[in-house]
């Protein structure tokens with residue numbers, strides 16, 4: 001299997017996770033995945049995720 005994440009991060013805006021035959025885009029804490037599955041929507045209220 002190829003690692004799509006090696007090329008342009010798999011087209012993902014934030015995180016990319018390779019899997020057998022495919023790959024998955026993800027978002028960091030405080031972001032939600034957009035409807036197009038490759039990009040992420042803005043941060044939630046920062047007070048919901050205080051820095052540790």
Ligand SMILES: [Ca+2]
Nearest residue numbers: 002019021022
């Ligand atoms: Ca793959």
